[in-house]
Amino acid sequence: MADNFQVTKDGKLEHLLSIDGLSKEIIIDIFNMAESFLKIGSRDVKKVPLLRGKTVCNLFFENSTRTRTTFEIAAKRLSADVINLDIPTSSQSKGESILDTVNNLIAMGADIFVIRHGIPKTPEIIAKAVNNDVHIINGGDGNHAHPTQGLLDSFTIRRFKKEFSNLKVAVVGDIKHSRVARSEVCALSTLGVPEIRVIGPDNLMPDDLDHLNLIHFNDLNKGLKDVDVIMMLRLQKERMEDGDIPSEEDYFKQFGLKREHLRIAHPDAIIMHPGPINRGIEIESEVADCKQSVILSQVTFGIAIRMAVMTMLVSKKL
């Protein structure tokens, strides 16, 4: 359970560290604001002056293309200045601690940090150490959380399915090691999804399945029956080296989403994937591009969600 210091007593978002601890009301506020930003994204001039004069620093200690780029585009569309720190060539590689790096950037006038780090809770430790007027967004920390991904995924579901209260959602893949899965599950339960299924091999399931109220299936055909939403996860190849997964071929055979599975799910089911996609490993290429796939909408919506989060961090509570 994340400390609730990411939200102030009167309900204002100070940091975004994890979906755990966010109320349904705050999540809905973020969604409603993201709706307005989506409209801005379809204009000729895609920029608004909301964060003019603010500085956003992207500190990515792990690789990222989509998340870092969409945060950068989101900040720029809000007219903020964006600094992308190139970690391998920064003073980090000379032995400076993360907190010292952050404090130096604050001394240069940074207002918002987007932090991705392999060690869980790194963004939280930094959030606890900085002043009130500096805001931290978790861009993914180890296997702990990836809150903006969880938000943009549930926002995508709302856009295509309208209501959460009648949905069956399946998350397929390595749930145990996936920060994306944790954030998705947390967002969907907060929003009132009655049935969340997790599909994957036994050894890739979290230990707290019952506590999270998840239904586990180790057979894709059974697990996908009548679901409205299929959320695929990326197969983390590094896990294969640990021996958790036998081989790519075996995995695709058992848990790769293929054309025939779409007949088992609800006819209007949407297919989601946080990217990057491993075609032919967790999803058949043809399925990734089919009509029911909303994978690229997720990317577009991700910009609007990140704009909404940054705006809410800086904006005074209403």
Next chain:
Amino acid sequence: MIKLPSAQDLILKLENQIKLILDDSTCLIGIPTGGHLIIKQLCKNLGGDLNYGLIDGSFYRDDLDISGVKIKEKTSNINFDIENKKIILIDDVFYTGRTIRAAINELFDYGRPKEILLFVLVDRVKNELPIKPTYSAYELNNDKGDYINLVEERNILSFEVKNIGR
């Protein structure tokens, strides 16, 4: 508490003034929520040939850290080209001028209109910026700082006035 004329009467006055200046290039753009309610009514009487739109301006305001961003049900929606058009901005109440400043800023991100006019029901004559309505159906001179808002109830528009003890 201040007393205002009936909102329906003021809308009629506004409508008559608009009729005098209507031409081929005129577009009506309302500022939510009040401006949207007025536009809905004007649509019925002025006909469907005119271009109608909404401009919210919330993302262009200067008070993000004072008042925060308000998430409104109706946000900007302009589905036509405003280049070289005569834009009539419509709002219920004109107060400090800051809403209009934000709306005009946003409007220019859609294109370059030929002219922008501002028509309101009530002018509270408290300008904080060098912006004045082109036309106001009513001038409120002894303003007590109350909260004034146009509301819709069973298709009838009226003013809601609240004493907020300023």
